[in-house]
Structures are given as C-alpha cells and as structure tokens.
Amino acid sequence: MKTISSVVEHYIKTKPFLLSALSQGIINLTSLARNMMPELEQEIGKDVKQGAVVMSLKRLSEDLNFRVNHKIMKVLKNIGEITVRSSLTDYTFAVSDTILNKQAELISVINANPEVFYTSSRGVNETNVVVSSSMNHVVERLFADEKQIERTDDLASITVKLPKDNISTPGVYYYIFQRLAWEGIIISEVISTSYEFTILVTEQEVDLAFKVIKDLKSL
Numbered sequence: 001m002k003t004i005s006s007v008v009e010h011y012i013k014t015k016p017f018l019l020s021a022l023s024q025g026i027i028n029l030t031s032l033a034r035n036m037m038p039e040l041e042q043e044i045g046k047d048v049k050q051g052a053v054v055m056s057l058k059r060l061s062e063d064l065n066f067r068v069n070h071k072i073m074k075v076l077k078n079i080g081e082i083t084v085r086s087s088l089t090d091y092t093f094a095v096s097d098t099i100l101n102k103q104a105e106l107i108s109v110i111n112a113n114p115e116v117f118y119t120s121s122r123g124v125n126e127t128n129v130v131v132s133s134s135m136n137h138v139v140e141r142l143f144a145d146e147k148q149i150e151r152t153d154d155l156a157s158i159t160v161k162l163p164k165d166n167i168s169t170p171g172v173y174y175y176i177f178q179r180l181a182w183e184g185i186i187i188s189e190v191i192s193t194s195y196e197f198t199i200l201v202t203e204q205e206v207d208l209a210f211k212v213i214k215d216l217k218s219l
Helices: 004-013 016-023 029-044 050-077 099-111 133-142 164-168 172-182 206-218
Strands: 082-094 118-122 126-132 148-161 189-192 196-202
Touching: 004 016, 004 029, 004 050, 016 050, 029 050, 050 164, 050 172, 050 206, 082 133, 082 206, 099 118, 099 126, 099 133, 118 189, 126 133, 126 148, 126 189, 148 206, 172 206, 196 206
Parallel strands: none
Antiparallel strands: 082 126, 082 148, 118 126, 148 196, 189 196
C-alpha cells in the first residue's frame, strides 16, 4: 500500500533541482504541497490532506539535509588543486581502425612539447581529442584521413582534484554540475579519472565556472 510519505519522496526524487532546493531549505513547503496535490492524489487514488503532505516534505527535507548535504559538503571542502588552461581546441572523430595509430603519433609529437595540453577519451562510436590550439596544425595533418564530426575552438579547461571520499559519496558530481547549470554555464566536455575531473567551457565562461567551483570549498 502506498503511503503519503513514500509517494512524496518518490515525487521529489524524480525532480533533481527540486530535490536540491528542498535539501537546502530554500523552498516554501506549503506552496510546493499545493502544487503536488493533484499528482499525489492520482497516484494514491484518494483525497490527500495538504497538511499531511507538508509534514512529509518537512521530514524529508530534514532527512535530505543530513543524508545529502553533510556527506557531499565534507567532500567538497576537501577539493584539491584547481587548474585552468586556456586556448584549447576540442576535436571529435569517428572511431576507425586507424584512429589509435594517429593518436599515438600525436602523443609522440606532444611528448616533445611538455607545455602543451592534451587529453582524450573514447566512446563506442566517437573519439575525442582536446589539445592546445597551438597544436591544431598537427592534428589537422595527422587526422586528415579521419572522419571529423565536430571541432570547437576557443575553449578553456578546469581540472579539479577530488579527495578519495568522492568515489564512495553519491551526488558529488551532480552537486557540482548543478551549481554550474544554475549559473547558465554550458559544459562542452567532461573527462574524468578516479580522483579528478576536467570540464571544458568557453573562454568567456571560464572565470565564472572557476569561481563556482572554488566557492564550493567554502560552503
């Protein structure tokens, strides 16, 4: 049998931005309950009292504040070095039988230029290569026979080192990306390892994105 509490919790958990706002106590519970009533009554199959929904929301918000915020804040306060690089180009190529050989040649060239930024990721059908724009002519030459799907210039990267607790704490990436989304920052690419991640944004937005991430350490 469905209870008001279980239906309310399911409703909130399916709406990530609402979930975060509720956990931070920045939403009017009475107004939220009023808006939820029609959907909750349809789900339960009977009339629901608004006061009962408000009480369920209050209990849920208190529980979420402990379960979500405290654990995530502990990780965010221990964010390590934040590194910014500018003047980057992001290439996307279709996966092919020769693409790895081309990447090996590119890496060989880059190894002789330690100041050059390079990172890459591979999906099922696409390979992504991000390099300092000074290396564009090399990429264009080496990958001339590959199918280029996309190219984006004038990008900047922000690399964030995370504490080891991040791999056992749910919601860390969501919380960071949510804050960036709230500021209207468009993330071009995300590349991650176990204890760090790199995002690519436009050079126009990199200062704001850096500030958003840096401010997380002082929440």
